[in-house]
Amino acid sequence: MAGLSREEVAKVARLARIALDDAELERFTDQLAQVLEHAADLEALDLAGVAPTAHPHGLANVLRDDEVRESLPRAEVLAQAPDVAEERFAVPRIIGEAP
Amino acid sequence: MNAIKVAGSVGSGATSAVEVVAESLERIAARNEELNVFVHLDPEGALAAAARVDERVAAGERLPLAGVPVALKDNLCVRGQPTTAGSRILAGWRPPYDATVVARLAVAGAVALGKANMDEFAMGSSTETSAYGPTRNPLDPTRVPGGSSGGSAAAVAAGMAPIALGSDTGGSIRQPAALCGLVGVKPTYGLVSRYGLIAFASSLDQIGPFAATVAEAALVLEVIAGHDPLDTTSLAEPAPELSTHLDDGVAGRRVGLCRELVEGADPEVVAAVARAAEALARAGATIEEVSIPELKLGLSAYYLIAPAEASSNLARYDGVRYGLRVEGPDVEAMNVATRTVGFGDEVKRRVMLGTYALSAGYYDAYYGQALKVRTRMIEAFARAYARVDTLLGATAPSVAFALGAKTQDPLAMYLSDVFTIPTNLAGEAALSVPFGTGEAGLPIGVQLLGPARSEAGLLAAARVLEAEEGR
Amino acid sequence: MSLPEGWEMVVGLEVHTELLTRTKLFCGCANAFGAEPNTQTCPVCLGLPGSLPVLNRRAVELAMAIGLALHATVSPSTFHRKNYFYPDMPKDFQISQYDRPINAGGYLDLPDGSRVGVERAHLEEDTGKSTHLGGTGRIHGAERSLVDYNRSGVPLVEIVSAPDIRSAAQARAYAAELRGILIASGASDGRMEEGSMRIDANVSVHRVGEPFGTRCEMKNLNSLRSLQRAIDYEAERQYALVASGGVVRQETRHWDEDRGVTSTMRSKEEADDYRYFQEPDLVDLAPEAAWVETVRAGLGPMPAERRARLAALLEDPTEAQLDAVGTVVDLGVDGFVEAAVAAGVEADRAIARAANELAGEAHERPGLSEQSFAATLRLEQSGDLSATQAKTVLSTLALAGGDPATVARELGFERMASGELEGLLERLVGEHPDEWRRYDEGDDKLAQFFTGQVMRATRGQADGKAVLEVLRARRGR
Incomplete structure (x- = not known):
């Protein structure tokens, strides 16, 4: 694991939709690099053939029946919204379509 | 104020829930400004709820937590009450629903006082990352109460409420319990429903109780545990019986004094753990020294897995549907402005770390590798539990530290979770129980760990240590 | 339209279909088209903090039904999060399936005898819907957008074909046949106009014998006709580009139905780092064999088999008659034809009347049963009703119901001496x-x-x- 670069941190910040000024970029790069350096002990391990664990317990097939439950009152839903128009959540213009 | 005594007294009609809650509110009024324990209080609501409990008692209902005031960590949703997870980005948000644990406490007759301070999105070990200012340790206000559930711990330690709920992702119940001289339980993953708990790291998060005594913690856990169809990861079994096993003792129990769970701790902490082992031995347990080298990898794995999940869990705070919005010329700019202003540094650090660990080209080296370490950790625990029933170690490396001591050094802060993290990675059970004091008379917590569903045995062992201390 | 000798297009289709469940994929909100905005939402499908998904059993069964109808293998699967920011996606990630889909490795045989591979058919959740204010009402030039989350969390199955398709007509035939299969399996209503079936097309061109070219993904293909036109346009565009020494860039392109052209929507860039990881809030899905077999046993005959069965009723059928058979199967009114034939009506007449008079939705003709359809056609066959009269009786029955002979009398349709x-x-x-x-x-x-x-x-x-x-x-x- 090579050292973390400022460019990589800047890219990650863009992906996470967080803006960083130059000083923050510098500071976060140092701090994240430290944490990743600590994580270098993982890289040294030979874990080929070890199955990953995404869940602590191996549960499977937990399902619910296809039965309608009451939805929330719309007024309550929209009351929390920063901006509403025509009973919908309003946002500034969207640049670019969904992938 | 002891929850069991309160419930008995209110349940028998000797006192009213309204009187009990009023007393709690007085204690809060006396010290909340100094300690910053509650970020949101609803005195009228609490008194009204208490009055309803009194009516239910009068109508003959038997309520296990009749009139017991409870502090709720601010990441538990309460319908209509501000719920911020300690973050500016959720300022003003009022959930339209109750967390399952909140509903279960209410059914049992407990009365929620308000929302207790916490590290922002539970990311921290000192309650200093809260957007609403740090909470101070009631035992020494120059020190931290631990975190991330520091407000919940402080509420109980300051006598504001006999019980509190917190959440534990890497030690966030056990570590503040240790630093505030309380019992804190991290239940088996899936024992308590996460529905309505604002997620930090979904595969690690678990809700659990704080209380001054083992018996109170056991009672609360019995009330909140048990299968919930709204949480797919909830274990499909009823709540375990805990209170009836409190005095089971540890005779014949094999206890492993785990080297990796004391290594690097302050000498006074190491000594307290050794004395705990002796106390358990006197009560009939056999003590064995064990070593589980894999536990040392826990910290690194945790600081990849938890941020990775968090980076995704926290994406929804985008200014569109609820909470903070900082306007921008287009939706992406609005998202960025909202998140930049709404998140504190620690959250930004972890979100970026997690985004990095999951991103193309790094997934295998970081996140993928961490998941495999998690497998190793589970296997290593399983081998240990084939030899011993319970593991014993420290909860935190030191007693409560001074405010500001670690805020400039994230890695040092992360290291204070080193003993608690492995249990979360394995999805197993552990608790912290006060045992002895250290520097400046501050409490030390020792940690008891067991396999999944071992809560009854851990609580019984904790009861032995508690009795040894004369509680 | 075609490419010059020695060149061919390579097409793969990604078809999303909404499932005919009563509720959404992960919550109990109603899955119904056309409700008032934001009236079918709850903490889960709004992605509110603290909410958790719980998987809908029926959605899993319908996904398996699709897989089995496409000869795919149902396997243990997991859910992943696909992470990207978009305002119509309340959690800013989509719960989908990634490296372990519920169905993999199937195929679809087309009426012309060709076979198209189906790589996978996986479960995922739909997004909400945005409308755009100001400008032209399209996303570009809009001043702001409004989001309705009723559709958020509606169950989808995405069916990904292999890149086996070699013409726009074949792509259209694949989509039409797949639509028939989705309807026949009970999984979907196949309504492209309501967006319950949506098609994206990956198109590339290459010289035969050489490696595949760079592909572009076409979106906004809202009908089978658009699909065919867009693919032809795009293949020609790419050929012209390559032939003039240009290079095709991998990108997503928008089909403009009015102008008949595709244009760049977005290029594949950094934003495509979706950071997939397993959804920690959901457990594995591992349908046991007995469950899979129950779903398989519940599947009715698929369109190809039904077409063959109806065609067999005709002696030496003409093209036009086979088209009518196809229409009958598309409309799902085979039962009417079979009931009529069983009642002694000539197959040709039964198929023609079913194809022409039973268009539209079943709920639009609540009064018409297979029996009254058959009885009406018998009256026509015996000469008691003219063809025109028979059609009028059918449309009257459709709305009002009743006995065909009585209805004919009430309409004054006496047999003319x-x-x-x-x-x-x-x-x-x-x-x-x-x-x-x-x-x-x-x-x-x-x-x-x-x-x-x-x-x-x-x-x-x-x-x-x-x-x-x-x-x-x-x-x-």
């Missing part, structure tokens, strides 16, 4: 002597004229065949 018809024609011949002379001299086109006159006079109640018979009988008298 041949004497009555002859009397009417006598009068018409008198009124139109020139026309009659020309017919009488052998101009058969005038038969149509007199039939028309009879129909007008009887308000369509006469039997066209009987009119022709009477006309022929008068000839040369």
Whole structure:
């Protein structure tokens, strides 16, 4: 694991939709690099053939029946919204379509 | 104020829930400004709820937590009450629903006082990352109460409420319990429903109780545990019986004094753990020294897995549907402005770390590798539990530290979770129980760990240590 | 349209279909099209903090039904999060399936005999819907957008074909056949106009024998016709680009139906780092064999089998008759044809009437049963009703229901006695002597004229065949 670069941190910040000024970029790069350096002990391990664990317990097939439950009152839903128009959540213009 | 005594007294009609809650509110009024324990209080609501409990008692209902005031960590949703997870980005948000644990406490007759301070999105070990200012340790206000559930711990330690709920992702119940001289339980993953708990790291998060005594913690856990169809990861079994096993003792129990769970701790902490082992031995347990080298990898794995999940869990705070919005010329700019202003540094650090660990080209080296370490950790625990029933170690490396001591050094802060993290990675059970004091008379917590569903045995062992201390 | 000799296009289709469940994929909100905005939402499908998904059993069954109908293997699967920011996606990640889909490795045989591989058919959740204010109402140039989350969390199955398709017509045939299968399996209503079936097309061109070219993904293909036109346009665009020394860039392109062109929507860039990881809030899905077999056993016959069954009723069928068979199967009204044939109606008549008179949705004809359809066609076959009368009876039954003979009587559709018809024609011949002379001299086109006159006079109640018979009988008298 090579050292973390400022460019990589800047890219990650863009992906996470967080803006960083130059000083923050510098500071976060140092701090994240430290944490990743600590994580270098993982890289040294030979874990080929070890199955990953995404869940602590191996549960499977937990399902619910296809039965309608009451939805929330719309007024309550929209009351929390920063901006509403025509009973919908309003946002500034969207640049670019969904992938 | 002891929850069991309160419930008995209110349940028998000797006192009213309204009187009990009023007393709690007085204690809060006396010290909340100094300690910053509650970020949101609803005195009228609490008194009204208490009055309803009194009516239910009068109508003959038997309520296990009749009139017991409870502090709720601010990441538990309460319908209509501000719920911020300690973050500016959720300022003003009022959930339209109750967390399952909140509903279960209410059914049992407990009365929620308000929302207790916490590290922002539970990311921290000192309650200093809260957007609403740090909470101070009631035992020494120059020190931290631990975190991330520091407000919940402080509420109980300051006598504001006999019980509190917190959440534990890497030690966030056990570590503040240790630093505030309380019992804190991290239940088996899936024992308590996460529905309505604002997620930090979904595969690690678990809700659990704080209380001054083992018996109170056991009672609360019995009330909140048990299968919930709204949480797919909830274990499909009823709540375990805990209170009836409190005095089971540890005779014949094999206890492993785990080297990796004391290594690097302050000498006074190491000594307290050794004395705990002796106390358990006197009560009939056999003590064995064990070593589980894999536990040392826990910290690194945790600081990849938890941020990775968090980076995704926290994406929804985008200014569109609820909470903070900082306007921008287009939706992406609005998202960025909202998140930049709404998140504190620690959250930004972890979100970026997690985004990095999951991103193309790094997934295998970081996140993928961490998941495999998690497998190793589970296997290593399983081998240990084939030899011993319970593991014993420290909860935190030191007693409560001074405010500001670690805020400039994230890695040092992360290291204070080193003993608690492995249990979360394995999805197993552990608790912290006060045992002895250290520097400046501050409490030390020792940690008891067991396999999944071992809560009854851990609580019984904790009861032995508690009795040894004369509680 | 075609590419020059030696060149070919390579097409793969990604088809998203909404599932016909009562509720959404991960919550109990109703899955219904057309409700008032934001009235079918809850903490889960709004992605509120603290909410957790719980998987819908029926959605899993319908996904398996699709897989089995496409000859795919149902396997243990997991859910992943696909992370990207978009305002119509309340969690800013989509719960989907990634490296372990529920169905993999199937195929679809087309009516022309070709086979298209199906790589996978996986479960995922739908997004909300944005509308755009200001500008043209399209996303570009809009001042702001409004989001309705009713659709958020509606169950989808994405069916990904192998890049086996080599023409726009074949792509269209694949989509049409797949639509039939989705409807036949009970998983989808297949309504492209309501967006319950949506198609994206990956198109590339290459010289035969050389590696595949760089592909572009077409979006906004809202009908089978758009699909075919867009693919043809895009293949020609790419060929022209490559032939003039240019390079195709991998990108997503938007089909403009009005202008008949595709244009760049977004290029594949950094934003495509979706950071997939396993959804920690959901556990594995591992349908046991017995469950899979129950779903398989519940599957009715698929369109190909049904077409063959209907075609077998016809002797030496014509193209037009086979088209009608296809329509009957598309409409899902095979049962009407079979009931009519069982009641003694000629297959040709039953298929033609079903194809033409039973278009539209079943709920639009609540009063028409297979039995009353069959009985009406019997009345037509016996000559008690003319073709026009039979159609009127069918449309009346559709709305009001009832017994066909009674309905016919109430409509005044008495069988016209041949004497009555002859009397009417006598009068018409008198009124139109020139026309009659020309017919009488052998101009058969005038038969149509007199039939028309009879129909007008009887308000369509006469039997066209009987009119022709009477006309022929008068000839040369």
